[in-house]
Each structure stands twice: as C-alpha cells, then as structure tokens.
Amino acid sequence: MKKILLIDDESSLVRTLDLYFRGKGYNVFSAFDAREGLRLWRKNEPDIVLLDVQLPGMDGTQALATAKDENLPGDVIMITAFQDMEATLAAIQRGATDYLYKPLDLDSLDVLLEKILVRRREREKIERLSHVVSDSFKPNQIIGKSQATLEVLKDIARVAGSPVTVLIQGETGTGKELVARTIHQQWAPDEPFVAINCAAIVSNLLESELFGHERGAFTGAIQRKPGKLEIAGSGTLFLDEVGELPLETQAKFLRVLQEKQFQRVGALKDIAFKARLLVATNRDLESMVEAGGFREDLYFRLKVFVIRIPPLRERIEDIVPLAENFISRINRELDRNVKRIPMEYVRVLTAYDWPGNVRELENMIRRAMILSKAEVLEIDQCWFERREPAADKACGSQENQLRSLSDMEKEHISKILRHTGGNYGEACKILGITRPTLRKKINDYGLEADHRE
Ligand SMILES: Nc1ncnc2c1ncn2[C@@H]1O[C@H](COP(=O)(O)OP(=O)(O)OP(=O)(O)O)[C@@H](O)[C@H]1O
Ligand SMILES: [Mg+2]
Numbered sequence: 001m002k003k004i005l006l007i008d009d010e011s012s013l014v015r016t017l018d019l020y021f022r023g024k025g026y027n028v029f030s031a032f033d034a035r036e037g038l039r040l041w042r043k044n045e046p047d048i049v050l051l052d053v054q055l056p057g058m059d060g061t062q063a064l065a066t067a068k069d070e071n072l073p074g075d076v077i078m079i080t081a082f083q084d085m086e087a088t089l090a091a092i093q094r095g096a097t098d099y100l101y102k103p104l105d106l107d108s109l110d111v112l113l114e115k116i117l118v119r120r121r122e123r124e125k126i127e128r129l130s131h132v133v134s135d136s137f138k139p140n141q142i143i144g145k146s147q148a149t150l151e152v153l154k155d156i157a158r159v160a161g162s163p164v165t166v167l168i169q170g171e172t173g174t175g176k177e178l179v180a181r182t183i184h185q186q187w188a189p190d191e192p193f194v195a196i197n198c199a200a201i202v203s204n205l206l207e208s209e210l211f212g213h214e215r216g217a218f219t220g221a222i223q224r225k226p227g228k229l230e231i232a233g234s235g236t237l238f239l240d241e242v243g244e245l246p247l248e249t250q251a252k253f254l255r256v257l258q259e260k261q262f263q264r265v266g267a268l269k270d271i272a273f274k275a276r277l278l279v280a281t282n283r284d285l286e287s288m289v290e291a292g293g294f295r296e297d298l299y300f301r302l303k304v305f306v307i308r309i310p311p312l313r314e315r316i317e318d319i320v321p322l323a324e325n326f327i328s329r330i331n332r333e334l335d336r337n338v339k340r341i342p343m344e345y346v347r348v349l350t351a352y353d354w355p356g357n358v359r360e361l362e363n364m365i366r367r368a369m370i371l372s373k374a375e376v377l378e379i380d381q382c383w384f385e386r387r388e389p390a391a392d393k394a395c396g397s398q399e400n401q402l403r404s405l406s407d408m409e410k411e412h413i414s415k416i417l418r419h420t421g422g423n424y425g426e427a428c429k430i431l432g433i434t435r436p437t438l439r440k441k442i443n444d445y446g447l448e449a450d451h452r453e
Pocket of ligand 2: 177240
C-alpha cells in the first residue's frame, strides 16, 4: 500500500485530504507542523509527502532541507501560495519533486501523483537492473562509497553541464583521469576526449604536440600535423600533469585561453580553440606559483573549479568496493571465479597506506589473482609497493645476505604485525608462535612502540 504524509497547518484541508486518500487506498499520516511532520516522516518512510510552504515555527522549506540532509525517502510536493513562489523554487532546487498552488485542486493533484508514481516505478526498475549489472564490472565508472567520493561525484554533477575549466587535484593513482573522462562523458560524449601528459613529452616537442605544426616549421617537420588543441575540436582537452608545463609554454597557453585561438607552429592562420579544458596535477600549484615555477595568471584561469580527490588512505570505506570491482573485472579478463575477500585480507588492505592509491590496489589484486588459482584471495599473495626499508635493502645486497638470524626475525615479525594491522592474535597464527613468545620477541626487539595490541 502506498504511504502518504500530509504536513499542513490548515486542519480542514488535512482532514479532507486524509479522507480522500484513504478512499483511494493510501495509508495516510498527517501532521499540523513541521516538527511532528518530520517525526512521522522518519518513522513511516512515506512514498509521497505533501508539504505546506507556510507552517508555524519551522517552515516547509526548512523541513524539506532537514529531510534531505537526513536522506529521508519520498517524493515531496510543496503546497504553496502565489506569494511564496521564491521559497517554492528554492525548495525545488533542494530536491522537492513538484509543487501545487492553494487552494488545492484535487484533479491536478491526482494527475501529479500518477506522474510521480509512474516515474517512481521506472526508477525502481532501473535500480533493480543496475543492481544486477553491478555484479559485473562497469568500465569507466567511479566506484566508492566514502563521503569523499560522494562529494567528488557531486562536484562532477555540478560542473558536467557547463563548459567551465576544472582543475583536478590528487596524488598519483587517485583517479584524476577517470574523473576527467567522467566529466567529458556527461558533457560531450560524442565529441573527442584528447589527453596530453605534459610530463611525458620533452619540452621542445610539447608546443608542436599542443598546437600542431606546418610542414618545414622546424627540422624534422616533414609534414603538416594538427595538434591536440585542434584534434579536440568541440570536445575536451585534458592536460595531465599541468604543473610540468614549461614556463614558456605556460605563457603561450595562457594566450590561447584569453584569445580562444591559436596557431600551428610555423603558421600565421588563427585556429579557433573550442574545446573544454580539464587539467590535472598531483603537485601543489599554489606553492609552485609562490616559488615562481607556475604563472599566477594561468593558475587563476585554471582554478575556476577545483575537484580534490583525497588519497585512498583517507577514504578507507572505498577500499572494499574498489577491490570487489577489480576482482570482478579481472575475473572476466582472466576467466577466473574469485568470489571472496576474506576478513583478514580486508584488515590488511585497510591498514596499509596506499602510496600508489587506487592504481596500486588494482595492481596488487591483479598480481594476487595471477599468482594464486584459489577462489578466495589469499593473504600471502599480498604484495605491497611500499616495502619496509629493511626489506628493500635486502634485495640483492651482499651485506644483507649475511645478516644475523635475529635481524631477519625482527624484520619478519615487524612485517607480519604490519600486515595484521597490529593484531597480535592474527600475527601469532601466521608466525606459528604463542602470544607470550610474541610479546617477548616484541620486547626484545623494541618493536612495541610501532605496534599496538
Ligand atoms: N574511484 C574509482 N573507481 C574505479 N576505478 C578507479 C577509481 N579511481 C581510480 N580508479 C582506477 O585506478 C587507475 C588509476 O586511475 P587514474 O589513471 O585515473 O589516476 P590518476 O590520478 O590519473 O593517476 P596519475 O597521477 O598516476 O596519472 C585506473 O585504472 C582507474 O580506472
Ligand atoms: Mg593520470
């Protein structure tokens, strides 16, 4: 049975609507003020809420804001008078589904409800379908359920519809390019997405890569060649590692942004620059500006809208959903059927600090799945890029091959403790020793400061 919540201080109206909706088979809840309304809203999870804009005490738009903050369910129809139009539009922006004028006309209300319920059924159908596919890998999709990732998704939604320049900041492997592609996908999916990595191209070729060149413009320019700016057309130009752009090229690029046109190297003709610009960097451009390594005027042009992607260690809620997603992708690629990430593996994954971020996680899972044929990810196939400094030294060095047994033992215990996230019980199991023995060794080797029990 559909549930409807009425929040209006006009008691005669509420009574009429109550009778009307009961007659239509709805389960009806009603309140005369926002406080009581919110209480019923939380408790009953209505499908539809009719919410008066003018209420005593907390008004309807405030009640809506509270409900949206708390993620309360239901389509909200604002009930409004002509003079409250501004508040009503603000309510629509905050997520109300629609509005109706007072005095209420039951026929328009019926039409609106029917429309909402049809839309709702479609939405549910899509949700069911997307749940089924979420079992398998979706390419180019941003995965994660941390608040930080949700904020990034919201930022993307905010900028995708207009051609503003976006500066995407984040450590290596955090998903900057993925964010850029997602914005492009929503902005102009049928136009080209052209990426250029400013760090990967030697500086004397960079300008020709960006702007293109005419035949004979410089030694080796045998043919005319269009640059990335030209190829991007009306699509997206993604300047990756923009902090690596040499100062001289920065000046030229700034001019392109100001004049919206450019010339191929060795040409006089102007070409219009129509593409949307997205840039990414893992450097702190602001301090580069202070140090004189990046032009301030260009920086101001680029930072119109900034999306910061936090490192993976600051959003550990994303680790398991990402890991699951990579497993299902790699299952397909390698025709495997890995099903589970065991709990102890989850603990190790979330205790690690991921200097290589999401890319490192993906690589690690791929390696683990190649090394083991088991259907469950195995802990001893865990391989981290940031190995202990001692372990690094051990690689190939003569001196280290002659280390004492106790040094090796100390290093090994420290490594296992790190893998278990400091859990002594787990560590004892892996090491095959008792807890008192472990404690004694930790004492002897002076390890306790690094690990907690
Ligand atoms: N939230 C995410 N959901 C799914 N996959 C992700 C996510 N973030 C990153 N990835 C994956 O991790 C890998 C690295 O991401 P990407 O290349 O976008 O990072 P980056 O920040 O551009 O790295 P770099 O600074 O090294 O260029 C890619 O395979 C990408 O698909
Ligand atoms: Mg990148």
